[in-house]
Amino acid sequence: xxxxxxxxxxxxxxxxxxxxxxxxxxxxxxxxxxxxxxxxxxxxxxxxxxxxxxxxxxxxxxxxxxxxxxxxxxxxxxxxxxxxxxxxxxxxxxxxxxxxxxxxxxxxxxxxxxxxxxxxxxxxxxxxxxxxxxxxxxxxxxxxxxxxxxxxx
Amino acid sequence: xxxxxxxxxxxxxxxxxxxxxxxxxxxxxxxxxxxxxxxxxxxxxxxxxxxxxxxxxxxxxxxxxxxxxxxxxxxxxxxxxxxxxxxxxxxxxxxxxxxxxxxxxxxxxxxxxxxxxxxxxxxxxxxx
Numbered sequence: 001x002x003x004x005x006x007x008x009x010x011x012x013x014x015x016x017x018x019x020x021x022x023x024x025x026x027x028x029x030x031x032x033x034x035x036x037x038x039x040x041x042x043x044x045x046x047x048x049x050x051x052x053x054x055x056x057x058x059x060x061x062x063x064x065x066x067x068x069x070x071x072x073x074x075x076x077x078x079x080x081x082x083x084x085x086x087x088x089x090x091x092x093x094x095x096x097x098x099x100x101x102x103x104x105x106x107x108x109x110x111x112x113x114x115x116x117x118x119x120x121x122x123x124x125x126x127x128x129x130x131x132x133x134x135x136x137x138x139x140x141x142x143x144x145x146x147x148x149x150x151x152x153x
Numbered sequence: 154x155x156x157x158x159x160x161x162x163x164x165x166x167x168x169x170x171x172x173x174x175x176x177x178x179x180x181x182x183x184x185x186x187x188x189x190x191x192x193x194x195x196x197x198x199x200x201x202x203x204x205x206x207x208x209x210x211x212x213x214x215x216x217x218x219x220x221x222x223x224x225x226x227x228x229x230x231x232x233x234x235x236x237x238x239x240x241x242x243x244x245x246x247x248x249x250x251x252x253x254x255x256x257x258x259x260x261x262x263x264x265x266x267x268x269x270x271x272x273x274x275x276x277x278x279x280x281x
Binding site for chain 1: 212226240256259260
């Protein structure tokens with residue numbers, strides 16, 4: 001009885017796994033294809049790393065997943081209102097080990113983005129934490145939102 | 154307003170902030186040597202607290218949650234942060250008490266030590 005129950009459980013685990021893989025099959029095949037909420041710029045999604053840009057009011061915050069890259073491996077450059085990120089991730093099998101599965105790729109990348117407003121290059125900061133690159137760019141005073149008081153006349 | 158309508162009209166976001174995120178299978182490298190199996194998985198955004206590794210009934214389950222908070226409405230979004238989940242069936246003879254997990258720079262490394270029965274053994278040939 002014990003073994004039969006385990007077999008049943010295994011079958012369901014396998015079916016769940018299959019379902020999950022089928023859900024992701026198009027994502028794996030072509031990253032530009034996305035379910036439900038499609039990206040506003042479908043062709044940009046093929047680039048690596050994929051980038052999210054947030055507006056923090058007085059600054060711009062850019063986030064990108066860069067697993068396996070430390071602060072030394074990423075170069076961030078600001079020039080003429082554009083931002084470039086470049087770097088390389090080398091995957092070398094550890095010494096003395098045989099390889100069963102190799103899914104994490106060797107990546108060499110360089111991306112350039114045009115920023116939506118002017119930023120102060122002196123106050124830009126970039127950090128990598130848990131494989132996520134966060135770049136914070138302070139907007140120039142002209143680009144910051146300014147509230148205009150409405151007066152009654 | 155009586156209590157019943159008050160509860161019904163409460164904005165749902167205030168009751169419990171729920172972050173709904175999809176789950177993906179992270180890319181994994183698997184290596185083996187005489188002493189151990191080594192699994193390397195890319196889980197960017199997951200922190201130590203968000204990672205749950207279990208070995209039960211010969212199935213190794215890796216669950217990694219992204220813990221960073223999402224900022225409101227991005228100007229441009231190319232990816233959505235997702236949790237990670239993956240299972241592997243592992244051979245018998247892996248010592249569950251000797252699994253070592255390390256997280257650095259968004260990369261999870263799992264070392265599964267083999268018990269003596271799985272380790273390669275050299276047989277001495279005696280002269281008869």
